[in-house]
Amino acid sequence: MNPLAERTILVTGASSGIGRALAEQLLAKGANVLGISRNPASLPEGVIPFQADLTQREEIQAIFQELGCIDALVNCAGVAYLSRIIDGNPTDWEEMWRVNVMALTLCSQLSLRHFPERGGRIINVSSMSGHRVPPTGGFYAPTKFAVRAISDSMRQEIKAAGIPIQIGTVSPGFVDTPLLDLYFRGREDQLQKTKQQMVMLKPDDVAQCIVNMLESPPHVEIGDIQLRSSDQRA
Numbered sequence: 001m002n003p004l005a006e007r008t009i010l011v012t013g014a015s016s017g018i019g020r021a022l023a024e025q026l027l028a029k030g031a032n033v034l035g036i037s038r039n040p041a042s043l044p045e046g047v048i049p050f051q052a053d054l055t056q057r058e059e060i061q062a063i064f065q066e067l068g069c070i071d072a073l074v075n076c077a078g079v080a081y082l083s084r085i086i087d088g089n090p091t092d093w094e095e096m097w098r099v100n101v102m103a104l105t106l107c108s109q110l111s112l113r114h115f116p117e118r119g120g121r122i123i124n125v126s127s128m129s130g131h132r133v134p135p136t137g138g139f140y141a142p143t144k145f146a147v148r149a150i151s152d153s154m155r156q157e158i159k160a161a162g163i164p165i166q167i168g169t170v171s172p173g174f175v176d177t178p179l180l181d182l183y184f185r186g187r188e189d190q191l192q193k194t195k196q197q198m199v200m201l202k203p204d205d206v207a208q209c210i211v212n213m214l215e216s217p218p219h220v221e222i223g224d225i226q227l228r229s230s231d232q233r234a
Helices: 017-028 057-066 090-114 140-161 178-183 188-197 203-215
Strands: 008-012 032-037 048-051 072-075 120-125 165-172 224-227
Touching (some): 008 017, 008 090, 017 032, 057 090, 120 140, 203 224
Parallel strands (some): 008 072, 072 120, 120 165
């Protein structure tokens, strides 16, 4: 029997990109998938929809107030703008911080009361930009460094408290998703050149790594998977 069959997994950002690919793979494994999205109509068929703007704390809290038991939480939602530190738009900084850091952390905290006694897993989608700052990292890279630190901090706190929940992250390089289009906003020619120079990761590639983590035996905790296209240099 598949270890994910009939398991209930909550996925943020489940209507596009990595989140959507993950939701589809989990459904194929027989899991019960709960998906958080601003636009629930865009979720894959079969996903139980939850509507929320993840920049709004109250909307996140409202979801968890009506949520039942879950076996795993996967934080896939993210925002990526090319917004430099020296002259970037603070509005872009704020949205990235709210979604990439605050929403991820709040969802992780609120999820703890919804796991069964046997425990479960929380997996955060980070980025290679959380391990090194690329030349165009701007304010996006600091948000992903924060995801890495939050994941490590939460793991230590959970272990100290004796809570049987495992924390992991997945850190991909360039992935061909709508998030990439947002990151290259105003630099579409550069994006096309980048795509010509490399075969980028697909959302399904990253989703498969997350599925592998979710299928691991309870005594196996995978801290972080770093993956990039074989064409990507750094």
